[in-house]
Amino acid sequence: MVELECLPYGAGQAGEGICLLVRMGPYRILLDCGLQDVSPLVVDAARSLPADLVLCTHAHLDHARGLLALHQAFPQLPIYASEVTTELLPFNWPELDPAQIPPFCQALPWRSPIEFQEGLTAELWPAGHLPGAAAFLLTYTTPQRTYTVFYTGDCFLSNSRLVEGFPLEELRGLRPDVLIVEGSYGTSRHPRRRQQENQLAERVSQAITEGYSVLLPTPTLGLGQELLMLLRSHHHFTGRDLNIWVSGTVAAACDAYIQLLPHLPTTVQNFAQHQPLFWDERVRPRVRRLHADPIGTAEELRTRDLQPPCIILTDATADLSQYCRPGNGPWLLMLPQQLVTIHSSSDEPSLAERSQRHRQLVLSQSRTVEKKLQAEIRAGRLAVETYLLADHCDGPGTTQLIHNLRPQHVVFVHSSPTYLSDLTSLDELHNRYHLHSPASGTVVELPVGETFLQPAAPETSYEGELTELGTVVTITLPDAITVDTRWHNFADTGLIEARWQGEELVLRGLPQWELLTQGSDRPAPVTLDCCGNCQHYRGQRCWNQTSPLFDFKVAPEGYCPVFEPIHPESPSSISPLSNTLTGDLEGPNSDDEPELN
Structure with missing residues (x-):
C-alpha cells in the first residue's frame, strides 16, 4: 500500500479555492479549505470527520473561506494555523459580526515540531506572501522509515514592505519526499520586487502630476496594506x-x-516608532480613513476634502462608480493583475476581462456600475490600466525553490492547467523530479523510494517557418497552437508586439483594453502638431466637422489637414504623424470601430 496520497478537493484552478487532503499512512490531513461550498467534504465524510486535522496556511479567501462552514459542520475537527493567521481569519466573513465568529482556529508556534498523533508531526515555517502565512513540514514516522511532505501554500521568496520572504537558506537540502507547491505565475519571469514597486510609484506619481486622481481597488488583506506603505515611504511621495x-x-x-x-518585520516596527504605521494627518502624504457613507456630488467631494488629485484605496468589490463621476475627474483606475473579472449579466467583455491577465480574485461590479464606468471611459474622464506587484514566486523563483529543497515528488497546484503544464514540461524539472499537476477530484499516489518511468512531458513548443518578404517578415506556425486555451486571448485583436529577450524574440498579443488605453487622452509634447494637441480632440474622438476623422476614435499622436492647435505657439514645421485607416469601419457610431493610428 502506498503510504502517501493527495486528493485535491480544490486545486486552485478556474477560480476555485485550495483544499487538499493528504494521506500519510493511517492519517488524513486537510491542507487549507478555500472552497465556497464544503458539501463535498461533508458527503465524503459520511457522518465521520473528513480528516484528522486541518492546517491553514494563511488568511486569504482562496485558502480559508470554507473553514467556518467546515467548523460548523464538524465542531470537533481541530483546525490549526499561525498566530497571526488566527487573528486575520475573520476578514473572510465580513457579513458577520466578529462576535459571531467563534475562535475555532488554534495557533501554532514557528519552527517547532508539534506532534498531533503518534508518529505524526507538523512544523510551521514563514512563507512570505502575507503576514502570518505559513508553509508546513509534515512528518510521519514508522519503524521502517520516515515520510515527509512539505506544503508551501502561497509562497514568496522576496521581502515585501510588510512581510519577510520565505527563509530558503534555512530549508536548503531538506529533501522532502513530496513538495506541494503553488504555480500561480507558471513559467513567467518578473522584474525584481523593488523594480516593480518603483515602476508603480512612478506611474502613480505621473498620473497625480497630470491632474488625475488614482483609484486602487484591492483585496482586503495584503495588497492594499502593501500599497499604502509603498505610497507613504517612496521618495516620489515623501513630503508631497x-x-x-x-x-x-x-x-x-x-x-x-x-x-x-x-x-511584523523589525524595519516596520522601527518605522512605527517614529510615525503612525498607517493613519497620519500630519506627515505628508496624509493618510485618512474614508467612511462607507455614499459619495455624492462634486460639492460633497469638496466638503469632504477629497479634492482631486488624490489617491483612494478601496475594496475590490466596492461600487467604483461612486468615485468616477462627472465633475470630479479625471480618474486613473489601476487594477492589479491578480483581479480576474468584473461580473456582469451580459456576455459582453467587461473592463478587467479585456486585459486577460487578471487571475485569482474577483472584482464584482453590477451591470449598472459597469455601464457607468464604460460611459466615463468613452467620455475620456476615466482611464484603465493594470500594474504588477507580485506576491507569489514567478517561474525562476519556483524552480529555485524546488532545486533547493530537492524533493522526490513535486505536486503543482494553484494555477490554470496551461500554466501548470508549462511548469511540468520544463526539462530542468522533468529530468530530476516526479511531477504532478492533478485536477480537483483526482487522487495522486506518491510512491516513495520506488523507481518508475516519468511520463513524457506535454508538448508546449511549436515549429514554424520564417520568411522575409521585402519590408515585412512573416512567421508561420501550425494550427495546433490554436488548441491551447490561451490562444483566444493572444489573438484577441490580431495585433502582436515583439521584443528581444537576450537572443530570443518574444511575441505578445495586444488585448483590446491596451489599445483603448493607448488611445486615451495622454499628454503629447506641446510642440507637436497632433490630434492630442488639437482643440477638437476630446474623449479619444475628433469633433471637428470639417475633418475626415469626425466622430471617429483617433490616436492622440495622429494628424489631419484641418488641425487647429490648442497652443497657438505650436510650430507647424514639425513633421506630423499621419492617420491611416486599418480594418473594417462600420461607421462613426459603431461600438466596435477600430482606433485610427
Missing part, C-alpha cells in the same frame, strides 16, 4: 501635499495590522 484615502474592509485590515505590529 497629497491625500491618500482608505475605505471599507481594506481600512479595517489596516487596523488589524496595527494590532499585529509585534509580528
Whole structure:
C-alpha cells in the first residue's frame, strides 16, 4: 500500500479555492479549505470527520473561506494555523459580526515540531506572501522509515514592505519526499520586487502630476496594506501635499495590522516608532480613513476634502462608480493583475476581462456600475490600466525553490492547467523530479523510494517557418497552437508586439483594453502638431466637422489637414504623424470601430 496520497478537493484552478487532503499512512490531513461550498467534504465524510486535522496556511479567501462552514459542520475537527493567521481569519466573513465568529482556529508556534498523533508531526515555517502565512513540514514516522511532505501554500521568496520572504537558506537540502507547491505565475519571469514597486510609484506619481486622481481597488488583506506603505515611504511621495484615502474592509485590515505590529518585520516596527504605521494627518502624504457613507456630488467631494488629485484605496468589490463621476475627474483606475473579472449579466467583455491577465480574485461590479464606468471611459474622464506587484514566486523563483529543497515528488497546484503544464514540461524539472499537476477530484499516489518511468512531458513548443518578404517578415506556425486555451486571448485583436529577450524574440498579443488605453487622452509634447494637441480632440474622438476623422476614435499622436492647435505657439514645421485607416469601419457610431493610428 502506498503510504502517501493527495486528493485535491480544490486545486486552485478556474477560480476555485485550495483544499487538499493528504494521506500519510493511517492519517488524513486537510491542507487549507478555500472552497465556497464544503458539501463535498461533508458527503465524503459520511457522518465521520473528513480528516484528522486541518492546517491553514494563511488568511486569504482562496485558502480559508470554507473553514467556518467546515467548523460548523464538524465542531470537533481541530483546525490549526499561525498566530497571526488566527487573528486575520475573520476578514473572510465580513457579513458577520466578529462576535459571531467563534475562535475555532488554534495557533501554532514557528519552527517547532508539534506532534498531533503518534508518529505524526507538523512544523510551521514563514512563507512570505502575507503576514502570518505559513508553509508546513509534515512528518510521519514508522519503524521502517520516515515520510515527509512539505506544503508551501502561497509562497514568496522576496521581502515585501510588510512581510519577510520565505527563509530558503534555512530549508536548503531538506529533501522532502513530496513538495506541494503553488504555480500561480507558471513559467513567467518578473522584474525584481523593488523594480516593480518603483515602476508603480512612478506611474502613480505621473498620473497625480497630470491632474488625475488614482483609484486602487484591492483585496482586503495584503495588497492594499502593501500599497499604502509603498505610497507613504517612496521618495516620489515623501513630503508631497497629497491625500491618500482608505475605505471599507481594506481600512479595517489596516487596523488589524496595527494590532499585529509585534509580528511584523523589525524595519516596520522601527518605522512605527517614529510615525503612525498607517493613519497620519500630519506627515505628508496624509493618510485618512474614508467612511462607507455614499459619495455624492462634486460639492460633497469638496466638503469632504477629497479634492482631486488624490489617491483612494478601496475594496475590490466596492461600487467604483461612486468615485468616477462627472465633475470630479479625471480618474486613473489601476487594477492589479491578480483581479480576474468584473461580473456582469451580459456576455459582453467587461473592463478587467479585456486585459486577460487578471487571475485569482474577483472584482464584482453590477451591470449598472459597469455601464457607468464604460460611459466615463468613452467620455475620456476615466482611464484603465493594470500594474504588477507580485506576491507569489514567478517561474525562476519556483524552480529555485524546488532545486533547493530537492524533493522526490513535486505536486503543482494553484494555477490554470496551461500554466501548470508549462511548469511540468520544463526539462530542468522533468529530468530530476516526479511531477504532478492533478485536477480537483483526482487522487495522486506518491510512491516513495520506488523507481518508475516519468511520463513524457506535454508538448508546449511549436515549429514554424520564417520568411522575409521585402519590408515585412512573416512567421508561420501550425494550427495546433490554436488548441491551447490561451490562444483566444493572444489573438484577441490580431495585433502582436515583439521584443528581444537576450537572443530570443518574444511575441505578445495586444488585448483590446491596451489599445483603448493607448488611445486615451495622454499628454503629447506641446510642440507637436497632433490630434492630442488639437482643440477638437476630446474623449479619444475628433469633433471637428470639417475633418475626415469626425466622430471617429483617433490616436492622440495622429494628424489631419484641418488641425487647429490648442497652443497657438505650436510650430507647424514639425513633421506630423499621419492617420491611416486599418480594418473594417462600420461607421462613426459603431461600438466596435477600430482606433485610427
